[in-house]
Amino acid sequence: MKPILLATTLAAAFLAAVACQQQPKQAAAPNPVERGRYLVTAIACNDCHTPWKLGEKGPEPDMSRMLSGHPQGMKLPPPPALPPGPWGFTGALTMTAWAGPWGISYTANLTPDDETGIGAWSEQNFIQAMRTGQHLGSGRQILPPMPWNWLGKMNDEDLKAIFAYLKSIPPIKNKVPDPVPPAPAGT
Numbered sequence: 001m002k003p004i005l006l007a008t009t010l011a012a013a014f015l016a017a018v019a020c021q022q023q024p025k026q027a028a029a030p031n032p033v034e035r036g037r038y039l040v041t042a043i044a045c046n047d048c049h050t051p052w053k054l055g056e057k058g059p060e061p062d063m064s065r066m067l068s069g070h071p072q073g074m075k076l077p078p079p080p081a082l083p084p085g086p087w088g089f090t091g092a093l094t095m096t097a098w099a100g101p102w103g104i105s106y107t108a109n110l111t112p113d114d115e116t117g118i119g120a121w122s123e124q125n126f127i128q129a130m131r132t133g134q135h136l137g138s139g140r141q142i143l144p145p146m147p148w149n150w151l152g153k154m155n156d157e158d159l160k161a162i163f164a165y166l167k168s169i170p171p172i173k174n175k176v177p178d179p180v181p182p183a184p185a186g187t
């Protein structure tokens with residue numbers, strides 16, 4: 001082989017080897033907590049489960065109370081009477097309390113506090129709650145506007161990742177009030 005040809009062949013082989021090494025590595029399976037953080041952020045759980053406050057640029061979720069639900073110290077007056085329609089429900093400016101034909105619902109504390117949050121929940125409680133629309137997976141009906149019917153369409157892996165993330169965030173002690181049933185008809 002002529003020296004020039006040999007050199008070119010060697011150079012080509014060298015470049016091919018380098019190119020091979022630069023192929024992107026097989027993506028590693030994402031860490032469930034990171035995947036959960038991504039899903040919770042993008043699906044906007046904070047919109048309803050983090051109380052909103054008036055910030056410098058207007059209303060925004062108060063991230064110092066991230067995902068802790070309706071603030072226990074906030075006493076609201078009775079909601080206005082429901083309009084005859086087509087307007088159908090009212091929400092508090094915190095985005096954590098809602099009044100409609102279902103009564104009054106308050107968004108849950110999703111932080112891992114043992115007494116007031118999801119600290120004592122099992123992964124199964126969470127997955128079943130999203131799949132069945134029942135509190136803890138077997139209790140009372142979960143009320144609007146919690147979109148459990150859509151969230152329950154996620155696969156087990158994603159729901160487990162959301163739960164793993166929620167268990168990893170700072171616990172906040174905040175006892176959310178129980179929901180209030182609708183007033184009996186005619187009152």
Ligand code: HEC
Pocket residue numbers: 039040043044045046047048049098105106107108110126129134135136137141142143144145146147151162179
């Ligand atoms: C549009 C508002 C809204 C959004 C968005 C929302 N939630 Fe909720 N969520 C609620 C309300 C209201 C309740 C309380 C319902 C009740 O008391 O029956 C609730 C309750 C819950 C509960 C308690 C269920 C139980 O068994 O009692 C869990 C868990 C929960 N939400 C998780 C989430 C997660 C995770 C996300 C995001 C992926 C999310 N929510 C997004 C409004 C919302």
